Amino acid sequence: MRMIYIGRRYFSFFLVPFVLLSNLLFVNESSPQLADKVIIVDAGHGGVDTGANRPGIVEKDINLAVALQLKTILNHNGAKVILSRQTDIELSTECDDEKVKGRYHRDLAARVELAEESDADIFISIHANAVGNAKRHGAEVFYYAKSEQGKLLANAIQTELHTITHTP
Template sequence: MILIDAGHGGIDGGTSYGSILEKDITLGISRKLFLMLRSDGFGAILNRLGDYAPSDDNRWLRSSSRHMRDLAQRKELAETIQAAVVVSIHINWAPSPAKHGPLVLYRQEGRSFLLAQSLQEQLNRLYQTDALTRPGKPFYLLNKITAPTVIVEAGFISSPVDRAQLCSSKGQQRIAEAIADGIIAYLMEV
């Protein structure tokens, strides 16, 4: 089973540019990715179908921190469904509008690295970049989930070039296709 984690949601808008919110972009890309994978015959689950915080569904962690409940819900969902792969979709931001392109962060273990490499290759092709994957040491999901897990920063909302792609339905479709191709290539390898 492939778990697609649409980053942020509800009260947690993620990064932004004016009125453009990360949570809306991640949901758009994730929905398209989910439909693609399902139509290609892959088992896939999407962690949220609308604009709400996954912490609203939390049954696993009693904490006063909404953020920690949100992260725990994502982790426990991955463990409960025994995900073979977890792909968390996010959007990047930088102080310079010149910084652009995708970045895939991985859990520091071999399968996650291979998954990240496959995704980065497909996204680099789409964005015409040559970015390298990076270990994502400080991130909860990459430290707590046992399945191969990556965080896909699908582009920079602060970059006019990336923003044009991130905010259009066709651009989101191209990003979802690149991610799907990367997942499928990885699954064919392992």
């Protein structure tokens, strides 16, 4: 597992889906620290953008299933959750910036707009990446390099994922 710093206005976390689906999440039964927090859960890809795929499996479907499950867990713990998508759609049509060209770039820009306009406390982007090298495995946690709170949350997530998955 590795932590990666990103230099954007928002931060995101890329989580291993099976960790969330098995309900082994860093949020415990009573989490008062989540009360009144606004959390965006971004189900990566969608629509014509399948993300990674294997025979009979596409990343966008896994991401959406995990995002919906995560929303349920976070809502149960008092957070207000905004989903980037609730069905298999792309977000390119949601982009308000006419300067952004191309469906892929407009889709990404729409996700950034959602993060910026919502004034969310946390932005979580779910991805189930695939790598052709079997030596590369585990979870990646990304966060905004200028956010000390983002770094603390990323460290907590990384530690929990390391504990659960037993990966270095």
